[in-house]
Amino acid sequence: MEKKTECDVIQDTLAVPYELAYGPTWTRFFEGFQQEKILGSRCQGCGRVLVPARSYCPRCFVELNNFVEVSQEGTLMGWVLTDYRYYGMPTEPPFVSGFIKLDGTDCNFLHLIGGIDLTDPDEVRRKIKTGIKVRAVWNKDKRGQIMDIKYFTPVK
Amino acid sequence: MARPVGIVGSGQTHHGRRFDLAYPELVSEAVEACLKNTGVDPKDIDGVVYGSMPSMMEGVALTHFYFADALRSVGLPILKTETCGSTGISLAITAYYWIASGMADLLLVVGSEKMNEGDSQATMTSILEPFYQMYFISGAPGIFSLQSQSWAERFKIPADKVREAATRLSLDHHNDAFDNPYAHIKQRLTEEQINTARVITYPIRLWDVCPNSDGACAMIMASEKMAKKLTKKPAWVKGIGYAGDEYWFGDSDKVMWQTAIQASKQAYAMAGIKNPRKELDVAEVYNPFTYQEMLFYECFGFAEFGKACDLVLKGTFSRDGELPCDPSGGTLCTNPIGATGLIRVAEAAMQVQGQAGDHQIPGAKTSLAHAMGGVVQYNGVMILGSEK
Amino acid sequence: MNKEFKTFKKVLELPHKYGAGPAFTAFYDGLREGKIMGTKCPECGKVLVPGRSMCPKCHVAIDKWVEIKQKGSIVSWAQTDQDFFGKPCEGTYTVALIRLDGAGCDFLHLVGGNLKKLKTGAKVQAVWNEEKKGHMLDIKYFELV
Numbered sequence: 001m002e003k004k005t006e007c008d009v010i011q012d013t014l015a016v017p018y019e020l021a022y023g024p025t026w027t028r029f030f031e032g033f034q035q036e037k038i039l040g041s042r043c044q045g046c047g048r049v050l051v052p053a054r055s056y057c058p059r060c061f062v063e064l065n066n067f068v069e070v071s072q073e074g075t076l077m078g079w080v081l082t083d084y085r086y087y088g089m090p091t092e093p094p095f096v097s098g099f100i101k102l103d104g105t106d107c108n109f110l111h112l113i114g115g116i117d118l119t120d121p122d123e124v125r126r127k128i129k130t131g132i133k134v135r136a137v138w139n140k141d142k143r144g145q146i147m148d149i150k151y152f153t154p155v156k
Numbered sequence: 157m158a159r160p161v162g163i164v165g166s167g168q169t170h171h172g173r174r175f176d177l178a179y180p181e182l183v184s185e186a187v188e189a190c191l192k193n194t195g196v197d198p199k200d201i202d203g204v205v206y207g208s209m210p211s212m213m214e215g216v217a218l219t220h221f222y223f224a225d226a227l228r229s230v231g232l233p234i235l236k237t238e239t240c241g242s243t244g245i246s247l248a249i250t251a252y253y254w255i256a257s258g259m260a261d262l263l264l265v266v267g268s269e270k271m272n273e274g275d276s277q278a279t280m281t282s283i284l285e286p287f288y289q290m291y292f293i294s295g296a297p298g299i300f301s302l303q304s305q306s307w308a309e310r311f312k313i314p315a316d317k318v319r320e321a322a323t324r325l326s327l328d329h330h331n332d333a334f335d336n337p338y339a340h341i342k343q344r345l346t347e348e349q350i351n352t353a354r355v356i357t358y359p360i361r362l363w364d365v366c367p368n369s370d371g372a373c374a375m376i377m378a379s380e381k382m383a384k385k386l387t388k389k390p391a392w393v394k395g396i397g398y399a400g401d402e403y404w405f406g407d408s409d410k411v412m413w414q415t416a417i418q419a420s421k422q423a424y425a426m427a428g429i430k431n432p433r434k435e436l437d438v439a440e441v442y443n444p445f446t447y448q449e450m451l452f453y454e455c456f457g458f459a460e461f462g463k464a465c466d467l468v469l470k471g472t473f474s475r476d477g478e479l480p481c482d483p484s485g486g487t488l489c490t491n492p493i494g495a496t497g498l499i500r501v502a503e504a505a506m507q508v509q510g511q512a513g514d515h516q517i518p519g520a521k522t523s524l525a526h527a528m529g530g531v532v533q534y535n536g537v538m539i540l541g542s543e544k
Numbered sequence: 545m546n547k548e549f550k551t552f553k554k555v556l557e558l559p560h561k562y563g564a565g566p567a568f569t570a571f572y573d574g575l576r577e578g579k580i581m582g583t584k585c586p587e588c589g590k591v592l593v594p595g596r597s598m599c600p601k602c603h604v605a606i607d608k609w610v611e612i613k614q615k616g617s618i619v620s621w622a623q624t625d626q627d628f629f630g631k632p633c634e635g636t637y638t639v640a641l642i643r644l645d646g647a648g649c650d651f652l653h654l655v656g657g658n659l660k661k662l663k664t665g666a667k668v669q670a671v672w673n674e675e676k677k678g679h680m681l682d683i684k685y686f687e688l689v
Binding site: 009011019022024027 | 547548549550551552553554555556557558559560561562563564565566568569572629630678
């Protein structure tokens with residue numbers, strides 16, 4: 001048989017089904033979403049308020065079971081404009097993801113920044129800056145998922 | 157007490173898009189090159205350490221089973237280490253532990269990735285849980301852009317200056333890659349091409365970002381007695397450091413990044429290094445993104461916080477600068493992820509052995525290798541020296 | 545039993561392009577022509593099927609291809625009638641390790657047709673699909689002779 005210079009390529013999609021348990025803490029967190037509440041946990045060890053709520057503090061390893069409602073407003077600590085498509089993306093690009101320090105909490109919460117025109121990067125850069133205040137905007141239809149919050153929008 | 161450990165030598169594939177070979181054959185290319193370069197008799201090998209990024213990348217789980225033949229691991233103990241982007245340096249550290257403990261004298265260490273076979277972006281979403289973080293930080297450029305922007309804003313570095321420094325790094329590394337026979341991207345660029353390239357995640361542009369590479373790296377690590385028997389000039393492991401953050405991206409500061417600081421401090425303490433910029437002769441910093449590279453310079457003490465841009469623009473980290481970084485072209489030009497960290501170690505070793513060919517830094521005696529992994533979560537550092 | 549909470553269902557789907565490399569490319573080319581191709585190691589002389597680019601024992605490069613007989617005997621077999629995600633075919637199926645005549649290793653494939661006399665040591669012969677696509681299942685199965 002003659003030796004080929006070009007080799008075959010086999011195309012396939014690896015598909016594997018999963019069923020992941022929410023467990024008590026995610027369940028409670030997303031129940032909060034149904035009532036348009038963002039729930040965090042206060043660590044009895046270090047006193048930090050962490051959001052999303054946790055079952056234990058990742059630094060003190062203290063079990064956490066006191067849920068606290070946190071503010072829906074916060075300060076933008078970092079952001080990124082994404083303009084390409086990828087598997088698992090939250091919405092059609094372009095979109096802005098941000099690091100939001102919700103008032104009264106001690107960590108950054110990740111979500112989208114929206115409610116403004118995102119087509120021109122330079123315009124986005126003028127409107128979205130680290131340090132601006134943002135507020136949660138909710139979807140009407142709640143499905144108990146992180147995207148029940150539509151995005152955070154700049155507060156005038 | 158830990159026994160001294162030396163690196164005898166290594167072998168790499170020609171990195172790039174490698175649909176000319178099936179995956180085990182690619183691994184074999186690096187292993188056979190390594191055995192040839194080091195003159196090691198495979199019969200003397202005590203064990204194999206292997207790793208890739210998530211196996212999901214290649215659509216075959218637990219690839220070390222698939223590669224048993226190519227790794228020449230039949231009849232030998234095999235350890236798999238997988239720490240995402242830092243896999244490569246974790247492999248070298250795993251082998252270090254194994255030999256330093258006295259349980260092995262000669263090990264084959266191999267890292268590989270065939271990124272073009274899968275959808276690398278989709279694979280990276282598979283390392284995140286689907287309750288929360290997956291939606292916002294999947295896609296490596298997004299994560300690093302978020303981190304880099306926070307850094308620039310924290311130290312009030314003007315956007316133009318950051319751009320100028322990133323362009324300098326991109327230009328330098330792409331030129332360096334021409335002197336590395338194994339590098340993937342070999343492209344002569346101009347400042348203008350870099351500054352006006354397509355935006356990937358604002359403000360990161362095309363030439364600020366590493367490619368998807370197929371490739372493998374294999375290395376021989378040995379105890380003192382065995383290393384001295386095999387080569388006149390082993391590269392000695394002088395220090396190691398490794399540290400990881402908590403899982404949640406928003407829980408820790410990624411600008412004055414504790415795990416990067418801690419990993420380098422551990423390695424410096426073990427190697428007796430007090431002033432890294434003066435005492436190191438060359439560094440192979442894991443730099444998939446130009447912007448993030450500067451953040452590492454600061455965390456590793458090569459520059460004060462907020463000052464890396466100034467030093468980059470002064471040429472401190474260029475080939476003829478005070479501390480040349482990534483003379484191989486680095487991760488920016490070649491990134492088969494599971495192999496990348498090991499390539500950093502192999503390159504840092506070649507530098508102190510005086511075997512880096514056209515990208516040799518003259519007289520290099522002490523070098524640093526680094527890799528980062530997870531959702532900007534893990535950092536590993538290794539210091540190598542020509543003297544034990 | 546602890547209280548159970550709701551679950552999140554998803555299918556993880558990842559597209560892949562596997563590079564077949566020179567050895568599997570040659571093997572699949574053989575299948576397209578209705579042939580089972582193996583390689584012979586120039587050092588140990590062992591005939592391996594599917595063919596390899598390197599001998600897993602001697603670690604020497606191999607490029608001597610030989611056509612393998614389509615007859616052999618069953619070394620071991622397993623029957624599965626459980627349904628699971630990603631199953632290679634509908635219904636009950638039988639997988640066997642088959643030592644093709646002249647080969648130095650066992651070949652893994654399906655056994656089909658009348659399975660009444662299925663047992664270790666039974667003789668089998670390859671049955672091909674009419675349409676050949678350069679795929680492992682171009683051989684429909686091996687049937688008992």
